[in-house]
Amino acid sequence: MNNETEKDFNLGGSIDTALSGQYQLSITSVFKEAWDCTIKHFLSFSPAIILLAILQLAIFFLALHFQVSNVTEIFENFAKNGKLPEGFMRSLYIANFSYEVISAPFYAGVSLMAMSHAVGLKTTTKQIGSGLQYTIPVIIVTLVSLVLQGIANLLVPVISLYLSLAFTNAGLLVCEKRIRPFNALWISLRAANRKLLQLAVIYAVIMGLFLAALMFYGIGLVLVLPFFFHVKGIIYRNMFGVRLKIVATPHDDSNDSGGENDQDKPSQIFNA
Template identity: 70%
Template sequence: MSNEIEKDFNLGGTVESALSGQYELSVTKVFKEAWDCTIKHFFSFTPAIILLAILQVVIFFIALNMQVFDITSVFEQLAQTGTIPAGFMQALYIANFSYEVISAPFFAGVCLMAMSHAAGLKTKTRQITSGLQFTVMIIFVTLISLLLQGIANLLLPVISIYLSLAFSNAVLLVCEKHVRPLNALLLSLRAVNRKIFQIAIIYAVLMGLFLAALMFYGVGLLFVLPFYFHVKGIIYRNMFGIRLKIVTTNQHNGDDDQNNNSQVFNA
């Protein structure tokens, strides 16, 4: 005979502490923990990131080919005349926009995996699809975020950079807290504003790491990309907290023997 006992608890911050700024966000501690998570889950997490990258590249080139039928001629013209054909930059922008929106549910799945690592849980590659159950809301929140950033970029690029930081937790809020898209964007913005200086430093360092990784023929991205996702997961945990569930199974063998088995899951 076995009985299951379930208990929910919160790891890290809360929505209230995030909005009040009462959460810890040490730059050095975030980086150290993110690196530890990256090394610990490297072989189980990297395949999911590679799958996401392949998916995004495929979507990008499909979207680009639908607008520019002969990409090689574009590069030939660039090499011969030093000019880019009219409309090509717009095609690049649309292709970039397309891959970010279409792949958003899978991006969310990778973010959820990294968040689980920040909570001390293990994941499997198939969990890259865990964001698909929130597809509509994830695409909606991604669309709004990208549109606002695009408009801000036309006015003043620095505002667009700020919005990319301000909205960085919105997708996880939709998936983990089940917050509506507009509320998720607002909650993320308000929480980030409380410690915008630390967050700006963190993402500036990440950008520097991306550039350094590209200098080594992109090989460094195998470490920088999982590190980036783990940083996002740790920031989210410290800000808003992660809901977890402990399931304890009591198994009775005979009159006196009893075995307890406890497991922790994302709630």
């Protein structure tokens, strides 16, 4: 007989508080907590980050190779002459677009792992595939977001930066709240507008960290990448909250000779 008791609860904000702007978003607190999460989960989280990076690079270069057969020669000529052949930038854009769309479910999986760390849960590398069950809606969200950013970039580039910031939580809303893609984009945008200045500062600092990491031959990315995902997870938790489930198993006195009380039995906590 199963005597387990389940209880759902929400940790952090909610959609209502996010849309009303009644959520906490202290820049220093977000960075401090994200750094603590990065250090605590560094060894267990890094393999997933590496797998995602390898996958994205493979998709990027395959997409580029299908368009340009002599990629190596082009980069060698660019190093010598500082010139790129006509149309090559368009090929780079298509390759970048391809890897972002195709790898979106795995990117969502890594984001979900970081979100779990933000609520005190541990993860394993295989959870990088946790976003695969949301493949279609996540790809739709990514596709629509990239198309809108691309159009905005042609008109007013600063609007493209704004949209990339405003849509940053849409993927997690699809996966964690099971919200439809277009609704997720709209909710993410409205919630971001409530704390736009704080979000802009946070992601501007992260962009600076990425640039600094690249200046040192990319070595710093081993810390910056997990830090970035943890920042995203903490922001999402503070904005929208994370649904969790507590599963408690009552103590059975007949099978225990130690006289342990029910209150001493630890509950298990899962993502709902």
